[in-house]
Amino acid sequence: MGFGTDTNMRRGAVLALSLGLFLLASTSMAATHACMHQQLHIANAEIRATAPSAPVTGGYLHIHNKSDKSQRLIAVMADFAQHIELHEMKHENGVMKMTPLENGIEIPAGTAVQLKPGGLHIMFMQLTAQLKPLEMHEVKLVFDGCGEMQAKFMVVKKPASGHSQKHQH
Numbered sequence: 001m002g003f004g005t006d007t008n009m010r011r012g013a014v015l016a017l018s019l020g021l022f023l024l025a026s027t028s029m030a031a032t033h034a035c036m037h038q039q040l041h042i043a044n045a046e047i048r049a050t051a052p053s054a055p056v057t058g059g060y061l062h063i064h065n066k067s068d069k070s071q072r073l074i075a076v077m078a079d080f081a082q083h084i085e086l087h088e089m090k091h092e093n094g095v096m097k098m099t100p101l102e103n104g105i106e107i108p109a110g111t112a113v114q115l116k117p118g119g120l121h122i123m124f125m126q127l128t129a130q131l132k133p134l135e136m137h138e139v140k141l142v143f144d145g146c147g148e149m150q151a152k153f154m155v156v157k158k159p160a161s162g163h164s165q166k167h168q169h
């Protein structure tokens with residue numbers, strides 16, 4: 001096999017990869033719109049800031065399902081974490097315990113769910129970068145009903161626990 005064939009193959013692979021990324025990007029844009037059209041609203045999306053080389057951190061947000069159809073958050077993807085799980089924190093015999101939620105988090109029709117410290121949360125694991133306060137990170141949320149939704153999360157030192165000041169009148 002000559003070098004020429006090799007280069008052509010590599011060029012072909014790069015082209016296919018960029019095309020794939022392009023399609024992926026436009027698909028997720030369309031999907032975000034699908035979720036928004038299905039009346040799924042997201043607010044107060046936050047990630048807890050980390051110390052250098054900390055392996056894990058938590059993500060929190062408010063999801064409001066204003067539609068008449070149940071939605072279930074089944075997966076989360078982000079470029080700063082190699083592994084992401086949905087967890088619930090619970091008291092068990094006086095000890096706080098985290099349980100992975102294999103079936104995701106359901107947001108029944110017409111209700112809102114708050115992921116917050118000490119309760120339901122996104123567990124970002126195998127972090128590939130330090131998360132510093134005020135940084136914004138794109139996170140992909142996958143719902144079983146409407147599909148994928150891009151959300152912007154802000155890194156904060158102390159995540160709000162549920163009702164933020166913004167919601168109090």
Ligand SMILES: [Cu+2]
Binds near residue numbers: 087098122123
């Ligand atoms: Cu956890």
